[in-house]
Amino acid sequence: MITIRLRRFLPICLLGALLLGACALLATPPAPTPATPLEATAAPAVATRAPSAANTPTAPTSAPATAAPSETPQPTAVPTAAPARLNPLTGLPLANGAVLDRRPLAIKVAHFPRRVRAAQVGLSQADNVWEHYAEGGTVRFTAIFLSQGPERIGNVRSARLIDIHLAHAYQALLVASGSSTGTMNRLREAGLYERVIAEATGYRDCPVLCREETDAPTTDNLYTSAPALWALAEELDLGELEPLEGFTFADAPPASGAPAKTIHIDFQVNNTVAEWRYDAARERYDRWIDTSAMPELAQHIDTLNGEPLTAANVVVLYASYIPSNIWEEDGGVRHYSYDVVLAGGGPGRVFRDGQMLEVTWERQAFDSGLPRLVDAGGNVVALKPGITWFEVLDPDSPTRFEDELFYARSKVPDAAAAPTATP
Numbered sequence: 001m002i003t004i005r006l007r008r009f010l011p012i013c014l015l016g017a018l019l020l021g022a023c024a025l026l027a028t029p030p031a032p033t034p035a036t037p038l039e040a041t042a043a044p045a046v047a048t049r050a051p052s053a054a055n056t057p058t059a060p061t062s063a064p065a066t067a068a069p070s071e072t073p074q075p076t077a078v079p080t081a082a083p084a085r086l087n088p089l090t091g092l093p094l095a096n097g098a099v100l101d102r103r104p105l106a107i108k109v110a111h112f113p114r115r116v117r118a119a120q121v122g123l124s125q126a127d128n129v130w131e132h133y134a135e136g137g138t139v140r141f142t143a144i145f146l147s148q149g150p151e152r153i154g155n156v157r158s159a160r161l162i163d164i165h166l167a168h169a170y171q172a173l174l175v176a177s178g179s180s181t182g183t184m185n186r187l188r189e190a191g192l193y194e195r196v197i198a199e200a201t202g203y204r205d206c207p208v209l210c211r212e213e214t215d216a217p218t219t220d221n222l223y224t225s226a227p228a229l230w231a232l233a234e235e236l237d238l239g240e241l242e243p244l245e246g247f248t249f250a251d252a253p254p255a256s257g258a259p260a261k262t263i264h265i266d267f268q269v270n271n272t273v274a275e276w277r278y279d280a281a282r283e284r285y286d287r288w289i290d291t292s293a294m295p296e297l298a299q300h301i302d303t304l305n306g307e308p309l310t311a312a313n314v315v316v317l318y319a320s321y322i323p324s325n326i327w328e329e330d331g332g333v334r335h336y337s338y339d340v341v342l343a344g345g346g347p348g349r350v351f352r353d354g355q356m357l358e359v360t361w362e363r364q365a366f367d368s369g370l371p372r373l374v375d376a377g378g379n380v381v382a383l384k385p386g387i388t389w390f391e392v393l394d395p396d397s398p399t400r401f402e403d404e405l406f407y408a409r410s411k412v413p414d415a416a417a418a419p420t421a422t423p
Contacts, residue, residue, distance in 0.1 A: 091249025246370025257355025312386025
């Protein structure tokens with residue numbers, strides 16, 4: 001009997017011993033395993049959390065603690081800066097990409113007689129400026145505004161036939177005091193009449209066009225406002241803008257240019273002069289102009305802010321000046337105007353970084369886009385990011401280049417009553 005009872009009791013004892021051993025194991029916490037530190041990254045793709053109390057090891061107690069479930073970290077998007085949009089007219093980044101949704105402004109600015117220069121306002125903030133021979137030994141500007149818009153720009157003068165090409169190239173509002181009947185007819189025939197903002201087309205109220213000091217139609221008291229013009233363009237609902245394409249930009253200076261530190265252009269010898277002098281420290285060309293004490297020149301100043309006019313690029317384009325049958329009158333003197341044919345193509349010179357590059361400009365038709373600049377191999381020639389001034393000369397204009405000086409004298413055909421083809 002004793003043997004039988006021992007046989008029954010032995011399994012019970014063994015089971016009890018096993019249970020006591022398991023309890024002892026549970027009562028002793030496992031030794032913590034040191035965590036492997038994570039390498040820090042500059043911009044982690046997944047946000048990390050600080051350890052909470054539920055995830056922190058605690059001292060053992062009589063009853064084992066149950067760890068609270070931790071939240072699974074969720075991936076968060078790392079914000080990335082949007083690529084800067086570039087101004088197609090300067091190659092510079094735009095602080096506000098919405099600028100590209102507004103219509104460029106092509107504003108006609110006077111440069112003759114000399115006294116009107118004291119009333120020139122806003123040229124330093126233009127993205128591009130086109131200087132062209134007008135008639136009678138004088139020049140005129142078409143200033144293109146897109147990235148900056150001064151509240152006051154002037155003095156505003158009448159349009160010329162070259163503005164048919166420029167208004168189409170930039171898809172711009174053409175802002176002028178008016179024009180001769182012949183020029184206005186040509187603008188209408190070219191499909192631009194609704195984009196001509198002038199006293200002659202009914203715009204006589206401030207701030208779109210403002211006569212200052214007196215209501216007399218003089219040459220130096222008409223001004224306009226870029227913000228007012230852009231608001232007007234929205235009201236007119238002139239249709240969608242196509243991307244402005246044609247210019248290419250690069251910071252690196254070209255390797256194939258010839259040193260050229262001065263660009264001197266006589267539009268009328270010893271009377272109407274434009275000279276550009278390269279400042280290597282600022283990597284800019286400073287503009288100098290004729291004075292009443294010729295041959296002394298003076299730096300060209302914008303009366304808007306007292307700043308000298310400068311350019312990152314000066315581009316000389318050769319385009320045919322064709323006498324028209326349209327009279328232009330200035331100061332009681334009549335002259336036939338010129339068609340400046342900025343279509344097709346022709347030779348040119350690009351000045352940037354103190355160097356000159358020979359180029360060919362290409363533009364398919366009078367109503368096509370911006371001109372392309374290419375070298376002898378057909379490769380696009382890049383401009384330096386910044387403001388560009390264009391000087392437009394007839395191909396017969398004598399030029400020379402020596403001792404880092406480019407010199408050109410404007411020469412145009414004798415003006416006569418010779419009708420030109422309507423674009």
